[in-house]
Amino acid sequence: MSGPRRPPQARDRLLGALLRTLRRQHTTMNLMDAAHAAQISSATLSRTENGRRHIEIEDVAVLLTLYGVPAAQRSELINEVRADIHHFGQWVRPFTGMSPDTALSSLETSAAAVTSWSTIAIPSLLHTQGYGIAAMIADGHPPDEAEDHWAARNDRQNALGSTDYTAYIHETALHTPHGGVAVLGEQLRHLAEAANRGVGVRVVRATDAVGLSGHSWTLLAFPDDPPVAHIRLHRSSVFLHGPESETYHRHTTRLRHVALSTADTGTYIRQVRARLGGDRRSLIALRQA
Template sequence: MRKRPQARDRIIGARLRAIRTERVGLSQEQAADLAQWPPARLSRTERGLRAVTNEEVATLLTAWKLPLADRERLLQEMRVGASSGWWDRPLPGVPQEVGALASYESEAHELVSVSLTVIPGLLQTYETAVGVFRADGGPSEDFETGWMARLRRQQILGKVTYMAYISETALRTPYGGSRDAVRNQLGHLLAAQDRGITVRVIPAHQTRVTTFHPFILMRFPHADPVVHVEVTGGAFYVSDDAVVPFASIVTRLGRLALSQRETRTIILRLMEGL
């Protein structure tokens, strides 16, 4: 009897989808044909709806002609079962933002973002994104690629229920640099509200809810929730029982954060002060 899919299978499936679409540029039908798989089997694998073996991953990566060095490295990491496995790591030419995270976001029906020091990536303007990349210490030649990856992720807005809890500190931190850039970012948040996106501000200096890392809680129609947690130098995913504390934080922020109307008021006041 085949094993039931686990959280690991959802992560691997999302990463396989990222490799297929971003690295080797194959449609699902083309990729399944190369591997001599039924398309439905590949679809279920990418969506994390079936348990996937190391041998199956090897078959797919070989059939898709992923370069040998990349293929061997990924499979070795998968075999040793490192806690930060191959599915958490970007491949050359595949920005992490459009890898597993983008695949997850495309399958979700609800996303809840909690952002502490910066505007969440799905709501950033170009100037803010570049300012964040620069503050992260990344090489300037990667800024445009990073922005295009982020812009691509933003295309999910309008197709999924999205709510953003943003700290007041993030609103007041001028990553965009110039006054015009900061004003454009604040206006972008107001425009997001106008498009039906929920944006709520976490008051500055509040002491009722503590969270140490920004995260995105992702809920799916036919699978358990997954949380993407950002940390210095990267990110990781949590699932199953480990999701519970994050869901609790979201519930508590729902009671603490300013309403949509109050959020709009504070953003307008910040814009007037620029």
């Protein structure tokens, strides 16, 4: 694992996170043990797992063999890296063996700031368990699979305490009752209280024509690297870097100008929740808002 290297790319963050996950899944080795066995420094392996160095095919082959990854999976992963190694464009896919939430979590934990735009559902970093599982089932996941994904999603939420996070939410998402009215009510309560936990939540009213793309997305900003945009598809995810991610950076500027303030957002969410409970006075206030 030596010689001249390209600068690290967004794909190296994803691949490094996968290598860390495979080390933990297939071995009992800590980082120092694995580095010693691979005959490299622990600092080098740490930079590899954190995507702070460009990862070559040889790196992947050595570590997968060391970790005892089955031959079929090892071959598939190496082929994916070989195909991806020549593409430094905008598209970066999660590798085999990495769930979309695992890939995204690896970036969220190292990001200086995370911004999300959600159109028809509450963003996953702010889900309650009932709402999150119901939303995944509505998206086509079997119930047992949704339960498994919730565990990974719950782990991602732990990053909120150390990351500057702002969620911009289209008001349509506040009226979509994944899991039923009671579950939505609890989700809205959780959302309204987010500001007390240092989370930025801002609603975009339907009357504000933001002119943004119709899909939801997350933008991750890093202290020393260009931003990475994440777009969740039906059963997979796509990561964009380079010029494509800059488009989403410009979107955040526009959202900042059209969204309700944090205080007004809290008031509006409480009004919507009261409407679910049939509070006539709050219903009138909602219509006047």
